[in-house]
Amino acid sequence: xxxxxxxxxxxxxxxxxxxxxxxxxxxxxxxxxxxxxxxxxxxxxxxxxxxxxxxxxxxxxxxxxxxxxxxxxxxxxxxxxxxxxxxxxxxxxxxxxxxxxxxxxxxxxxxxxxxxxxxxxxxxxxxxxxxxxxxxxxxxxxxxxxxxxxxxxxxxxxxxxxxxxxxxxxxxxxxxxxxxxxxxxxxxxxxxxxxxxxxxxxxxxxxxxxxxxxxxxxxxxxxxxxxxxxxxxxxxxxxxxxxxxxxxxxxxxxxxxxxxxxxxxxxxxxxxxxxxxxxxxxxxxxxxxxxxxxxxxxxxxxxxxxxxxxxxxxxxxxxxxxxxxxxxxxxxxxxxxxxxxxxxxxxxxxxxxxxx
Amino acid sequence: xxxxxxxxxxxxxxxxxxxxxxxxxxxxxxxxxxxxxxxxxxxxxxxxxxxxxxxxxxxxxxxxxxxxxxxxxxxxxxxxxxxxxxxxxxxxxxxxxxxxxxxxxxxxxxxxxxxxxxxxxxxxxxxxxxxxxxxxxxxxxxxxxxxxxxxxxxxxxxxxxxxxxxxxxxxxxxxxxxxxxxxxxxxxxxxxxxxxxxxxxxxxxxxxxxxxxxxxxxxxxxxxxxxxxxxxxxxxxxxxxxxxxxxxxxxxxxxxxxxxxxxxxxxxxxxxxxxxxxxxxxxxxxxxxxxxxxxxxxxxxxxxxxxxxxxxxxxxxxxxxxxxxxxxxxxxxxxxxxxxxxxxxxxxxxxxxxxx
Numbered sequence: 120x121x122x123x124x125x126x127x128x129x130x131x132x133x134x135x136x137x138x139x140x141x142x143x144x145x146x147x148x149x150x151x152x153x154x155x156x157x158x159x160x161x162x163x164x165x166x167x168x169x170x171x172x173x174x175x176x177x178x179x180x181x182x183x184x185x186x187x188x189x190x191x192x193x194x195x196x197x198x199x200x201x202x203x204x205x206x207x208x209x210x211x212x213x214x215x216x217x218x219x220x221x222x223x224x225x226x227x228x229x230x231x232x233x234x235x236x237x238x239x240x241x242x243x244x245x246x247x248x249x250x251x252x253x254x255x256x257x258x259x260x261x262x263x264x265x266x267x268x269x270x271x272x273x274x275x276x277x278x279x280x281x282x283x284x285x286x287x288x289x290x291x292x293x294x295x296x297x298x299x300x301x302x303x304x305x306x307x308x309x310x311x312x313x314x315x316x317x318x319x320x321x322x323x324x325x326x327x328x329x330x331x332x333x334x335x336x337x338x339x340x341x342x343x344x345x346x347x348x349x350x351x352x353x354x355x356x357x358x359x360x361x362x363x364x365x366x367x368x369x370x371x372x373x374x375x376x377x378x379x380x381x382x383x384x385x386x387x388x389x390x391x392x393x394x395x396x397x398x399x400x401x402x403x404x405x406x407x408x409x410x411x412x413x414x415x416x417x418x419x420x421x422x423x424x425x426x427x428x429x430x431x432x433x434x435x436x437x438x439x440x441x442x443x444x445x446x447x448x449x450x451x452x453x454x455x456x457x458x459x460x461x462x463x464x465x466x467x468x469x470x471x472x473x474x475x
Numbered sequence: 476x477x478x479x480x481x482x483x484x485x486x487x488x489x490x491x492x493x494x495x496x497x498x499x500x501x502x503x504x505x506x507x508x509x510x511x512x513x514x515x516x517x518x519x520x521x522x523x524x525x526x527x528x529x530x531x532x533x534x535x536x537x538x539x540x541x542x543x544x545x546x547x548x549x550x551x552x553x554x555x556x557x558x559x560x561x562x563x564x565x566x567x568x569x570x571x572x573x574x575x576x577x578x579x580x581x582x583x584x585x586x587x588x589x590x591x592x593x594x595x596x597x598x599x600x601x602x603x604x605x606x607x608x609x610x611x612x613x614x615x616x617x618x619x620x621x622x623x624x625x626x627x628x629x630x631x632x633x634x635x636x637x638x639x640x641x642x643x644x645x646x647x648x649x650x651x652x653x654x655x656x657x658x659x660x661x662x663x664x665x666x667x668x669x670x671x672x673x674x675x676x677x678x679x680x681x682x683x684x685x686x687x688x689x690x691x692x693x694x695x696x697x698x699x700x701x702x703x704x705x706x707x708x709x710x711x712x713x714x715x716x717x718x719x720x721x722x723x724x725x726x727x728x729x730x731x732x733x734x735x736x737x738x739x740x741x742x743x744x745x746x747x748x749x750x751x752x753x754x755x756x757x758x759x760x761x762x763x764x765x766x767x768x769x770x771x772x773x774x775x776x777x778x779x780x781x782x783x784x785x786x787x788x789x790x791x792x793x794x795x796x797x798x799x800x801x802x803x804x805x806x807x808x809x810x811x812x813x814x815x816x817x818x819x820x821x822x823x824x825x826x827x828x829x830x831x
Binding site for chain 1: 483486503512661787
């Protein structure tokens with residue numbers, strides 16, 4: 120089997136475009152005019168300054184970020200954001216932070232928020248109709264639940280600042296940034312390698328923070344230093360730039376959103392058609408990024424994993440608490456990989472029928 | 476000029492061994508048996524589990540880390556440690572944290588510590604004789620002052636827990652880990668690329684923390700999850716593993732310490748011999764990693780930078796607050812690069828003499 124015939128459905132860190140991997144590999148060997156590697160250049164060099172500003176410009180262009188928003192690059196993934204958000208925006212406040220519980224990662228965010236102030240939770244899994252109290256410090260939600268395979272296709276209209284963890288679907292579809300006070304995302308799905316976090320925040324929201332904070336946990340410090348207060352994750356930012364250049368060249372978020380829709384549709388169609396398999400997420404909430412499903416006869420699960428592995432389909436085992444299968448269809452996953460998985464579902468099912 | 480004839484004296488991110496860069500570049504293109512890139516593999520895969528455990532084992536072996544210490548991999552560099560240390564070890568305590576002020580980065584650590592509790596500072600720049608109160612929560616120091624070009628060659632004997640920022644000299648010389656309660660280091664000098672932080676901590680010291688902390692700012696969470704509580708910086712850890720393998724193969728810390736001593740000695744000897752130049756650090760505190768010096772006639776500074784650049788000597792401009800020059804002689808910098816710099820000092824000086 121050739122190296123490119125592998126189909127990587129991993130949930131993250133995940134597939135990146137082959138051209139991006141090639142460019143990133145080249146840069147690790149030698150990058151600047153002097154022939155130095157991207158790993159050994161100073162983050163204070165004009166060359167890297169150009170990289171980080173270009174990455175910011177690509178984020179702004181691809182997501183149509185309004186001018187009064189800052190685009191920041193941090194470390195620590197969404198997990199560090201789970202505590203930075205309440206440290207900045209509810210700590211010391213009498214107001215309640217309202218959290219939408221959409222699943223595993225939302226619950227992790229809730230746990231951290233409770234260390235800093237009052238928290239009210241709304242169970243999105245139970246009902247899509249909910250009211251956000253107008254007195255809330257902020258409303259926090261998770262746009263895509265990577266583990267459960269559900270996605271929010273609408274966001275509430277509210278005067279309260281809306282904060283959203285978009286780790287697993289940012290850059291996969293169009294979003295109206297102006298409806299959010301702060302968006303954050305671990306990079307390791309549709310943006311780049313693990314080790315970098317993107318934050319997009321409204322400046323007036325950042326300026327509403329009045330209490331002292333540790334420098335590295337204060338969004339304003341990143342903003343006021345162009346994300347260069349300390350040594351940033353140079354290689355992760357550089358590779359994210361390459362990946363966003365790839366996305367732009369491809370046609371941007373609107374184009375990729377159409378492709379992502381078709382990829383997910385093809386897979387859900389087969390899951391619904393095939394009597395052997397069953398989708399795990401409520402139909403209306405089905406994620407376009409992470410498709411969760413199971414085999415009705417669970418005894419066949421290891422057999423299907425083997426069957427798929429022999430066809431080069433990797434990363435489809437479901438998360439341990441959910442079981443079954445999960446196929447992540449991030450931006451860089453080509454349609455042909457989805458076809459390969461659809462064929463595997465169909466052929467496996469046909470083989471089972473023959474055996475009966 | 477060939478690509479390898481560049482001499483990189485940058486202070487960090489800095490030079491890494493050519494073989495490590497080649498191996499890292501290869502892994503970005505394709506790494507595992509399936510041909511996937513190191514950037515697109517799951518951090519929960521057995522293959523990456525093996526990488527992170529191997530990296531830990533190399534740290535333990537190279538630094539002779541005692542069994543009752545944990546080796547952790549975090550993000551955020553030393554800058555995040557500046558607040559994590561007091562959050563964990565002085566927050567809510569009536570005890571005073573004692574900080575040695577050795578320069579720029581020590582001062583940054585002091586600023587963050589003041590947010591969390593009482594802080595007493597000792598000016599190491601003024602005197603090497605000082606007393607640590609026995610009632611201190613901990614004693615914090617910086618083993619190498621990257622900007623000033625000074626290094627601590629002895630550490631105090633004290634019953635108080637000693638915490639040390641070893642960002643710019645870890646793995647450059649032998650240290651007795653057992654004398655420290657906690658050591659931290661941003662990786663981007665002698666360990667690997669930017670985007671990763673090494674922490675070595677005594678387990679009983681970590682267990683002395685009794686107050687609740689955000690998960691990502693709690694050392695125990697990293698320990699209890701083998702540094703895999705959340706998605707770690709996969710590529711930075713992998714490249715650090717390659718670099719530590721290189722160091723081990725080379726002969727380990729004792730061997731590299733000898734090389735580092737000879738490299739620094741050669742450069743300081745020329746600075747002291749050459750009437751045009753002058754060392755910036757007090758002789759007894761001169762760092763083996765970062766050699767700071769200036770040209771007595773400051774008007775010649777830009778001329779020397781040009782002269783050096785034409786010979787492929789890069790990264791020698793001094794830090795903006797210190798001025799002059801700084802040559803960083805990290806592990807991966809070959810002796811021939813030091814020779815090239817020494818020759819440049821000598822030849823530039825000779826040229827000047829001819830012009831008079």
